[in-house]
Amino acid sequence: MFKGRPGRVSELYVGRSTILKVFLIGGVLVISAMFIWYTFDIIDQLQNDTRTQVDKYVRLWQLAANLPTSGDEQQCLFFIFDEIIVKAQFPIVVLDHDHVPVSWRNISDIPSEDTTQAAFEQLREVAEGMYRQNGEYPLYFGETNVNYLRYGDSELINQLRVVPFVAVGIVLAFMIVAIIGFQNIRRSEERHIWVGMAKETAHQLGTPLSSLLGWLELIDKPNRQQLSNSELEQLLDQTTIYMKTDVERLQQVANRFGQIGSVPEIEECDLNALVDEVVQYYMIRLPFEGKGAQIKVSTGDIPPVRLNRELFGWVLENLIKNSLQAVDPKSGIITLVTSVADDRKNVVLDVIDNGNGIPAGAARKLFRPGFTTKKRGWGMGLTLVKRIVEEYHVGRIILMTSRPGETIFHITLPISGGN
Numbered sequence: 449m450f451k452g453r454p455g456r457v458s459e460l461y462v463g464r465s466t467i468l469k470v471f472l473i474g475g476v477l478v479i480s481a482m483f484i485w486y487t488f489d490i491i492d493q494l495q496n497d498t499r500t501q502v503d504k505y506v507r508l509w510q511l512a513a514n515l516p517t518s519g520d521e522q523q524c525l526f527f528i529f530d531e532i533i534v535k536a537q538f539p540i541v542v543l544d545h546d547h548v549p550v551s552w553r554n555i556s557d558i559p560s561e562d563t564t565q566a567a568f569e570q571l572r573e574v575a576e577g578m579y580r581q582n583g584e585y586p587l588y589f590g591e592t593n594v595n596y597l598r599y600g601d602s603e604l605i606n607q608l609r610v611v612p613f614v615a616v617g618i619v620l621a622f623m624i625v626a627i628i629g630f631q632n633i634r635r636s637e638e639r640h641i642w643v644g645m646a647k648e649t650a651h652q653l654g655t656p657l658s659s660l661l662g663w664l665e666l667i668d669k670p671n672r673q674q675l676s677n678s679e680l681e682q683l684l685d686q687t688t689i690y691m692k693t694d695v696e697r698l699q700q701v702a703n704r705f706g707q708i709g710s711v712p713e714i715e716e717c718d719l720n721a722l723v724d725e726v727v728q729y730y731m732i733r734l735p736f737e738g739k740g741a742q743i744k745v746s747t748g749d750i751p752p753v754r755l756n757r758e759l760f761g762w763v764l765e766n767l768i769k770n771s772l773q774a775v776d777p778k779s780g781i782i783t784l785v786t787s788v789a790d791d792r793k794n795v796v797l798d799v800i801d802n803g804n805g806i807p808a809g810a811a812r813k814l815f816r817p818g819f820t821t822k823k824r825g826w827g828m829g830l831t832l833v834k835r836i837v838e839e840y841h842v843g844r845i846i847l848m849t850s851r852p853g854e855t856i857f858h859i860t861l862p863i864s865g866g867n
Contacts, residue, residue, distance in 0.1 A: 476619060484612040491608050495601065498538050502585065502599050538602040541575045542587070545594055549575060556603070574600070656697040663687045663694070690732070697729075703758055712840055716864050717755040719795060720747040723784050726764040730772075741772055741780035748787040750795045752864045759836045766829040767799040767857055774803030774855065789860060797859040798848075806850040814847055837861075 542551040549571045552558065558567050558574070578584075578598040587595035667687055727743050764784075771782040785798045806814065815834040837845045837859055848858035 472623075476623060480612075480616045480619065483615060487608055487612040491605055494605050494608075498599070498602065498605075499582070501538075502597070505597075538605075539574070539578070539600040541571065541578060541598045543575060543584075543596045543598070545596075547575075547596065550595070554602075653698065653701055656694040656701070659694045659697075660691060663691050693729075700758055700761075712756040712759055714754045714756055714841070716752045717757055717760075719750060719753050719755065719797065719861070720786055722755070722757060722761060723747065723764060723786060723797070726761050726768065727784065730765075730768055740778040741775055741782065743768065744781065744783045746783060746785045748785070750786050750788055753795050753861045754864045755841060755861070759840060763833045763836050763859075764799075766833050770829060771799060771801035771803065771855070775801050776803075788863075792863075794843075794860040794862055797861070799857040799859075801855050802853050803855055805852045805855050806847065808850075811847050811850055815845075 539554040539556075540552060541549055541555070544550050549568060552571060555571065555574055558571055575598050578600045581601075582599060585597040587597055667684070723745060724747070727745050730743055768782060768784075772780070774780075775782065779802075781802050783798075783800045785796075785800065787796045787798075788794075789796050815830050834845055837843045841861055843859060843861040845857060845859045847856070849856040
């Protein structure tokens with residue numbers, strides 16, 4: 449599945465990050481364009497409604513103006529304007545036959561009772577703008593063209609023109625703030641990761657190194673001179689075997705860190721055998737780890753799964769080490785159970801311990817980089833476990849149960865050759 453493609457994960461993550469950014473920016477642009485288009489479509493509808501309303505006002509004006517009346521026509525004009533059109537919500541200017549404003553409504557900054565020269569000059573400019581935008585409507589008394597009506601957009605329409613650009617500006621401002629915040633968070637996480645990886649390296653190297661020191665101490669014991677040659681030879685042979693194992697362990701740790709950040713080689717593997725191997729490694733070194741804690745294995749009849757032995761062995765070691773630190777050193781029990789899932793498509797591995805459990809608040813953050821419940825922890829072990837299980841092995845790991853006396857980490861892995 450992954451063979452022949454080493455060293456590509458970092459590029460893959462860069463690609464995903466770039467795609468996500470492009471998707472977000474593209475989504476914002478599309479949504480902004482749709483919002484602007486929708487707003488201006490509403491503006492067009494409002495303008496059409498206003499135009500229809502003006503047409504009706506003009507017809508009503510004409511109808512009223514041509515009815516038999518007594519008195520001055522100009523007074524009739526003012527009466528119609530004041531009583532019929534006064535409730536319009538858009539600006540209106542009525543001009544005489546010489547295009548001199550005689551009446552107006554809803555003109556901002558120009559009260560209808562203001563008759564100063566400055567007001568008339570400003571009103572002329574407003575009327576010219578109305579003419580360029582919407583033209584004008586002639587008003588007749590009989591067959592004589594005596595007045596003109598001009599109108600402009602309402603204040604609501606003018607505000608609507610600005611709304612989409614203000615909204616898009618706010619969205620862009622939030623995006624900029626979010627991007628800056630995201631970059632700061634990412635840098636902070638990177639710092640945590642680098643520090644955590646350095647400490648995790650020391651953590652991984654600690655077990656074989658402490659074990660090697662123990663074997664050296666055993667060899668250098670003064671009473672070894674009291675041993676017979678055969679006993680001494682047996683001791684040295686046994687110690688050499690264990691020391692070789694620890695040296696191989698150091699090489700294995702180096703290989704593991706080399707595979708983080710690249711696509712590991714995955715092959716068909718017997719999970720039960722791998723579990724036994726890791727448990728045996730810890731069983732030999734339990735005096736250094738737990739001083740009385742027990743590690744038990746209950747393996748079921750499971751089919752092969754596709755694994756990278758070194759990386760998944762790292763997963764098992766991290767979980768076992770966490771459990772050893774959580775249980776009582778004298779009465780702690782850690783059990784690893786393998787079985788086939790009910791769907792027959794996955795293999796299940798449960799790591800169970802009888803420690804104090806993990807608080808509910810901490811359980812939600814357990815796999816986050818840098819989060820730890822230990823006083824001297826660095827919060828990288830379970831983060832690496834999750835990445836190895838879910839990203840490299842297409843499996844899943846969850847904290848199924850955590851209460852005093854029982855904590856269960858539940859891992860599912862797809863069966864080799866399964867759909």
